[in-house]
Amino acid sequence: MTPLMPKRRRPWQADPGHIADVPEPPPMPDRQGELVGTPTPASQPGTPGREAEEVPDDGEAKHRDPASVPDPSEVEVPRALAQEIRRAMKRYPQKRSASIPALWAVQRRYGWCSPEGIRQAAAVMGVTPGYLESVASFYDLFRLEPQGEHQVLVCTNISCWLNGADGLLEAFKQEASAPGREAEEAPVDDVFVRGFECLGACDIAPMASIDERYYGPLTEDDAATVIDQLRSKQEVLPEKRLEDRPIAGEARATADKRVTKHTVNKVKGKQG
Numbered sequence: 605m606t607p608l609m610p611k612r613r614r615p616w617q618a619d620p621g622h623i624a625d626v627p628e629p630p631p632m633p634d635r636q637g638e639l640v641g642t643p644t645p646a647s648q649p650g651t652p653g654r655e656a657e658e659v660p661d662d663g664e665a666k667h668r669d670p671a672s673v674p675d676p677s678e679v680e681v682p683r684a685l686a687q688e689i690r691r692a693m694k695r696y697p698q699k700r701s702a703s704i705p706a707l708w709a710v711q712r713r714y715g716w717c718s719p720e721g722i723r724q725a726a727a728v729m730g731v732t733p734g735y736l737e738s739v740a741s742f743y744d745l746f747r748l749e750p751q752g753e754h755q756v757l758v759c760t761n762i763s764c765w766l767n768g769a770d771g772l773l774e775a776f777k778q779e780a781s782a783p784g785r786e787a788e789e790a791p792v793d794d795v796f797v798r799g800f801e802c803l804g805a806c807d808i809a810p811m812a813s814i815d816e817r818y819y820g821p822l823t824e825d826d827a828a829t830v831i832d833q834l835r836s837k838q839e840v841l842p843e844k845r846l847e848d849r850p851i852a853g854e855a856r857a858t859a860d861k862r863v864t865k866h867t868v869n870k871v872k873g874k875q876g
């Protein structure tokens with residue numbers, strides 16, 4: 605806890621995450637004993653006496669008020685989505701801590717973090733859409749634009765790379781954009797493929813995350829099978845699914861219940 609502000613006047617306790625009102629730190633003496641860090645009036649935009657030409661005019665957009673917290677009565681939120689977000693909020697003392705699970709819920713429902721989805725989550729959480737958007741734009745796994753119905757992330761980090769990840773990624777890319785497909789079939793960008801950094805499952809290298817489930821070790825031949833299964837809505841490589849591998853020390857393959865019972869896996873396919 606900072607000693608700079610009395611306990612009862614710490615704004616982030618009343619509204620965690622709101623940093624706009626946090627006061628400037630007090631000036632600190634430098635080596636010569638001079639106080640430094642005190643903002644001079646002329647250094648602040650909009651201060652009387654400040655030269656007009658010093659204020660940068662970057663157009664209207666930058667000076668617009670940010671979107672406020674949406675009024676829940678004005679935003680229609682699908683019941684299942686609202687319930688999932690509220691469940692996540694209950695797990696944390698501060699509602700903003702549920703931002704990541706809330707964004708996941710939005711992404712699972714709409715396939716990406718659409719502006720409307722973010723607004724719905726913001727209405728449920730009582731935060732601004734801008735706040736959730738800033739969280740989503742920070743993390744690589746959140747999509748801020750539509751990227752196809754299915755997503756294949758091939759790990760290209762060290763363990764997977766040593767085991768042929770580059771060839772695997774190339775095979776997935778080729779299969780996903782296979783020429784010669786009939787026009788009436790699913791569009792070629794229905795499967796989004798990209799290389800990714802270590803996904804934390806190095807023991808099954810080379811591996812990939814396919815629609816948020818881990819599979820490995822994969823071969824280049826698996827790429828065609830996977831793309832085919834995704835497009836024909838079949839189960840993807842059940843024998844290579846990480847969640848169905850035996851838990852360490854077990855004689856036979858039984859699913860790890862910590863994975864199968866995880867909300868992510870339970871929610872899949874039950875959106876209403």
Ligand code: FES
Pocket residue numbers: 759760761762763764765801802803804805806807809811
């Ligand atoms: S290097 Fe691929 S999962 Fe870690």
